Structures are given as C-alpha cells and as structure tokens.
Amino acid sequence: MNNVQEESLRERKRIQRRVLLLDIGHRLIATKGLRSLKVRDVAEAAGCSIGSVYNEFGDFDGLILTVNRETVQALTKRLTAVPTGNPVHQLHGLADTYLAFATEHPNLLRALFEHRMENDRPFPEDILLMVMEAFSLMHAPLVQLLPDRDGEDVAQLARMMFSAVHGIISLGLEERMVAVPPEQLRQRLAQFIDTHLAGLGISPG
Amino acid sequence: MNNVQEESLRERKRIQRRVLLLDIGHRLIATKGLRSLKVRDVAEAAGCSIGSVYNEFGDFDGLILTVNRETVQALTKRLTAVPTGNPVHQLHGLADTYLAFATEHPNLLRALFEHRMENDRPFPEDILLMVMEAFSLMHAPLVQLLPDRDGEDVAQLARMMFSAVHGIISLGLEERMVAVPPEQLRQRLAQFIDTHLAGLGISPG
DNA sequence: GGACGAAAATGAACAATGTTCAAGAAGAAT
DNA sequence: ATTCTTCTTGAACATTGTTCATTTTCGTCC
Numbered sequence: 445m446n447n448v449q450e451e452s453l454r455e456r457k458r459i460q461r462r463v464l465l466l467d468i469g470h471r472l473i474a475t476k477g478l479r480s481l482k483v484r485d486v487a488e489a490a491g492c493s494i495g496s497v498y499n500e501f502g503d504f505d506g507l508i509l510t511v512n513r514e515t516v517q518a519l520t521k522r523l524t525a526v527p528t529g530n531p532v533h534q535l536h537g538l539a540d541t542y543l544a545f546a547t548e549h550p551n552l553l554r555a556l557f558e559h560r561m562e563n564d565r566p567f568p569e570d571i572l573l574m575v576m577e578a579f580s581l582m583h584a585p586l587v588q589l590l591p592d593r594d595g596e597d598v599a600q601l602a603r604m605m606f607s608a609v610h611g612i613i614s615l616g617l618e619e620r621m622v623a624v625p626p627e628q629l630r631q632r633l634a635q636f637i638d639t640h641l642a643g644l645g646i647s648p649g
Numbered sequence: 650m651n652n653v654q655e656e657s658l659r660e661r662k663r664i665q666r667r668v669l670l671l672d673i674g675h676r677l678i679a680t681k682g683l684r685s686l687k688v689r690d691v692a693e694a695a696g697c698s699i700g701s702v703y704n705e706f707g708d709f710d711g712l713i714l715t716v717n718r719e720t721v722q723a724l725t726k727r728l729t730a731v732p733t734g735n736p737v738h739q740l741h742g743l744a745d746t747y748l749a750f751a752t753e754h755p756n757l758l759r760a761l762f763e764h765r766m767e768n769d770r771p772f773p774e775d776i777l778l779m780v781m782e783a784f785s786l787m788h789a790p791l792v793q794l795l796p797d798r799d800g801e802d803v804a805q806l807a808r809m810m811f812s813a814v815h816g817i818i819s820l821g822l823e824e825r826m827v828a829v830p831p832e833q834l835r836q837r838l839a840q841f842i843d844t845h846l847a848g849l850g851i852s853p854g
Numbered sequence: 855g856g857a858c859g860a861a862a863a864t865g866a867a868c869a870a871t872g873t874t875c876a877a878g879a880a881g882a883a884t
Numbered sequence: 885a886t887t888c889t890t891c892t893t894g895a896a897c898a899t900t901g902t903t904c905a906t907t908t909t910c911g912t913c914c
Contacts, residue, residue, distance in 0.1 A: 454861075454910060479765045483901060493864045495903085504901060558763045560684045562901095567825040576827060600829075604817055604841050611816015612809055620772040636809050643848030659881060659891075688872060698893045700874085709872060767872095 462500050464490050469511045470552070478508065478555040508559055509568055515552045516574045519545050523581050531585035532641065532648065538581055539609050539633050546613045547626045557614070579606045589646050605640065612636065667705050669695050674716045675757070683713065683760040713764055714773055720757045721779045724750050728786050736790035737846065737853065743786055744814045744838050751818050752831050762819070784811045794851050810845065817841065 468489045472481050483504055487494045501507040522545055526537035546553050556575075561567060583602040590598055612633060616624045624632070638648050673694045677686050688709055692699045706712040727750055731742035751758050761780075766772060787807040795803055817838060821829045829837070843853050 452911075457910095458862085477765065479767075482899085484899095494901090495864055496862085498902070499862065560682065562684075572826060600837055604837055607817040607820040608813035608841070609816070610820060611814070612812040615812040615815060620777060632805055632809055636813070639848035640845050641848070643844035643846070657882080662881095663891085687870085689870090699872090700893055701891085703873070704891070 458500070461490065461492065461496065465492075465497060465500060465507065466510060466514065469507050470514065473508075473511055473555050474549060474551050477551045478559060481508070503562075505562055505565075508555065509571065511552070512556045512559060513571055513574070515549070515556050516571060516578060518549075519553075520574060520578045520581075523578055526581075528584070531588040532646065534585040535582060535605075535637055535641070536634055538585075538606075539637055540630065542609060543613050543626070543630055543633060546617055550617055553614070579603055579610075582606050589641070590644065601644075605637075608636075608640075609633065663705070666695065666697060666701065670697075670702060670705060670712065671715060671719065674712050675719065678713075678716055678760050679754060679756050682756045683764060686713070708767075710767055710770075713760065714776065716757070717761045717764060718776055718779070720754070720761050721776060721783060723754075724758075725779060725783045725786075728783055731786075733789070736793040737851065739790040740787060740810075740842055740846070741839055743790075743811075744842055745835065747814060748818050748831070748835055748838060751822055755822055758819070784808055784815075787811050794846070795849065806849075810842075813841075813845075814838065 465486060468486050469481065472485060472489075483494055483497055486507070487497050490496075497504075497507060501510060519542075522541050523538055526534055526541055528534055556571075580599070580602055582605050583599055586598050586602050586605070587595075590601075593601075613629070616629045616632075617626070641648065670691060673691050674686065677690060677694075688699055688702055691712070692702050695701075702709075702712060706715060724747075727746050728743055731739055731746055733739055761776075785804070785807055787810050788804055791803050791807050791810070792800075795806075798806075818834070820826055821834045821837075822831070846853065
C-alpha cells in the first residue's frame with residue numbers, strides 16, 4: 445500500500461459520491477424542509493443504493509448532522525466576514541448577516557436548531573462548539589465597547605444578545621406565526637440593537 | 650333525539666376517553682419528548698385500540714396539536730396571572746413566568762414551537778392566535794411606560810421584546826447548547842430587560 | 855494481465871410506525 | 885325485543901429507517 449496521500453480510484457469515487465449525497469441532502473432540506481427528507485429520495489437522486497448512504501454516513505442522522513455542520517460553517521463564514529472597524533457597526537452587521545442568512549436559508553437554519561437525535565443520543569460536540577463560536581462573535585465588539593466590564597460578564601452579555609437576535613429572527617420569519625416582512629424585520633432588529641446599546645450606555649455611533 | 654344538552658352514555662364515555670388520551674399524550678411528551686411519542690404507546694396506555702385515537706383526533710397530528718393547544722393555554726393562564734400594578738415589575742414578571750414555565754415544561758414548550766405539520770398542511774389558525782395573544786402580553790405595560798409612542802410601534806416593540814426573551818430562554822435552557830443554570834439565567838434575563846428598558850429611556854423603577 | 859482477497863455496493867428483507875377500513879360490538883330508537 | 889346507527893377494534897397496509905448476505909468492484913501480487 446502506498447502510504448503517500450495519493451487518491452486511489454476508490455477514494456476518489458467515495459469522495460465524489462459523498463459530496464453528491466451531501467449536495468442532494470442539502471438541497472432537499474433547503475427546498476422541502478428537514479421533515480420531508482427521506483433516505484430513499486436521497487439515494488435515488490444520487491443514483492445509488494440505500495445502503496451506500498449508510499456506508500458513507502453510518503445512519504440517517506449522520507447525513508443530517510453533516511449537512512448541519514456545513515450550515516453552521518457557512519453561517520460562521522459569513523458572520524466572520526462582517527467588517528470589524530467600528531464595533532457598533534459590527535454588531536449591526538452581525539445581526540443583519542444573521543437575518544440575511546435566515547431569510548435565504550430558513551429550512552437549513554431550522555434543521556440546525558430543531559433536529560433532535562434519535563433515542564437521546566448525545567448531540568455532537570463539534571457542532572455545539574461551532575454554534576457557540578458563532579454566537580460568541582458578538583463578544584469582541586462588546587469588549588471594545590465595554591472595556592471596564594468583567595470579562596465573564598461581557599461574554600454572557602454577548603450570548604444574551606445573540607440569543608435575543610436569534611429569537612427575534614427565528615420567530616419573526618416563522619411563516620406559521622404571522623411573519624414580519626424581512627425588510628421591516630431588518631429595521632426593527634437594528635432599532636432593537638440600538639436600544640439595547642443605549643441601555644448599556646453606548647451611543648449609536 | 651333530545652336536543653337538550655344532556656350527556657348520553659356515548660358522549661360521556663367519549664369525553665372520558667378523550668381526556669384520558671390527552672392526559673397520556675401530555676405526559677408522554679413532557680417526559681420523553683415529542684419525538685418519542687407513538688400512537689401505539691398512547692393507545693396501549695389508554696387501554697384502547699389504535700383506531701380510537703384516530704376516531705377522536707382524526708390523525709396523529711390532531712392529538713399533538715390538541716396537547717399544544719393546552720400548553721399555550723396553560724402558559725397564557727400563568728402569564729395573565731402576573732400582577733399588573735407596576736409596568737416594569739410586570740415585564741419582569743412576564744419574563745420570569747415564561748422562564749419558569751420553560752424550566753418546568755421544556756418538552757411541552759418545544760413541542761409547541763418545533764412541531765411541523767405533515768405534508769405542508771397549514772398550521773391551525775387558533776393556535777397561532779393564542780401564541781400571538783401570549784406574545785402580546787407585553788404590550789399593555791409597554792403602552793403605560795411609553796404613552797407618547799405610536800401604537801403600532803409599541804406593538805412591534807412588545808413583540809420584539811417577547812421574541813428576544815423567548816430566544817434567550819429557549820437557547821439558554823437547551824441542554825444541547827451548554828445550558829445556563831436556571832437561576833443564573835433568571836438574573837441575566839432580568840438584567841437584559843432592565844438594560845433594554847434603560848435604552849428606551851425608562852428607569853428600573 | 856489474470857488470480858486472489860479485501861473493500862464496497864447492492865437491494866431484498868426486516869422493523870418501527872402512521873393510517874385505513876371491513877367486520878363486529880355497543881348504544882339509541884321504536 | 886328488534887332494528888338501526890354509531891363507535892370500536894385490530895388486522896392489514898403504506899411509509900420509511902435499518903440490516904446484512906450476496907454480488908460487484910478495486911487493489912495487489914505474481
């Protein structure tokens with residue numbers, strides 16, 4: 445066996461199929477929602493057998509979790525791309541970006557937050573860490589704005605703030621619950637953040 | 650047929666069974682989560698056939714939705730019992746009460762917000778209205794605190810505020826996501842509300 | 855480049871679970 | 885008591901996640 449990282453035919457095909465399966469799973473969740481995702485649909489769309497999905501992901505949860513992993517990575521990527529110059533602008537940018545992502549990919553985001561494991565199996569640690577990382581992105585700008593506050597205090601504040609933004613967005617976009625138009629939601633969200641910052645003693649910059 | 654509202658034997662037994670089924674569904678969701686709820690388990694626990702569940706609720710969603718209806722009613726009952734004297738205290742009381750309910754009945758609350766209908770059937774209008782009603786309970790105290798603001802503006806503000814509280818609580822209690830201890834969460838939530846009220850130009854009273 | 859063994863792909867069969875419905879049981883009406 | 889209506893039942897069905905013996909493909913060695 446050649447130990448060099450040379451891709452065998454097997455490995456190439458495996459990866460190619462894995463990517464295909466993920467792409468299909470991604471698209472099906474995005475278009476029809478997590479609840480409508482079926483192993484057989486995925487296998488058929490990929491032109492392979494049901495067993496192959498299991499070979500690649502262990503079980504169905506494995507596929508879903510991998511799509512969710514991609515979702516949180518895509519979200520984090522966009523959130524980290526928000527300019528860091530002005531901390532107040534950055535906070536607004538983070539909220540706006542989160543809203544934009546939620547508007548563009550509502551089903552993917554829901555799948556990330558609503559998916560429950562089968563039989564109380566533990567939630568994968570790495571996804572948890574990625575979500576926490578995304579949520580802590582408000583930490584840095586808040587530290588800049590509140591240099592005198594206790595570190596742990598600001599960390600919790602950042603988490604509260606992002607959780608609040610998440611709540612406003614996820615309920616606001618929930619088409620079941622009298623959805624607010626995205627543009628109006630965007631303004632309300634900005635207003636909400638300004639109000640909260642004002643409460644923290646920070647002027648809207 | 651006697652048109653008076655006299656309970657026939659049939660009707661009495663039906664109602665008795667309906668109550669029993671709901672109680673069982675309620676308890677199973679509360680203890681093991683919506684995902685673990687199975688028609689057969691409910692029927693067996695009630696000592697009746699599977700078909701009877703369908704007779705009473707049409708389909709499985711029907712049972713779940715009825716439990717959810719009870720959940721939102723129980724929540725609303727507790728929220729409306731919050732004292733109305735001091736508007737600032739009332740807002741804190743509403744948040745506290747919501748947190749207490751979420752702590753005591755996490756699976757029931759999750760079932761209410763996470764349940765998706767089969768096949769994109771429409772979400773029942775009445776549940777939607779009840780949830781909106783619960784969420785608008787912050788409206789009255791905010792009107793008192795902000796008498797000069799536009800009505801629609803305050804309504805949206807109330808909804809934002811409750812959505813934010815909901816986000817903080819539901820993510821904060823999510824055991825998957827590094828759950829914050831309820832007592833700490835209670836304090837953080839109070840702090841969050843005070844900060845926001847301060848941002849609105851209202852002193853903590 | 856053919857033979858052998860390892861690895862992967864397959865899909866029929868199974869298991870779990872929501873749903874239907876013909877047949878029987880139970881209640882109401884006369 | 886008889887008849888009619890309604891409800892109850894649970895076997896059978898439909899859908900969907902999962903397993904695994906069989907077959908196919910791929911890598912390796914001569």
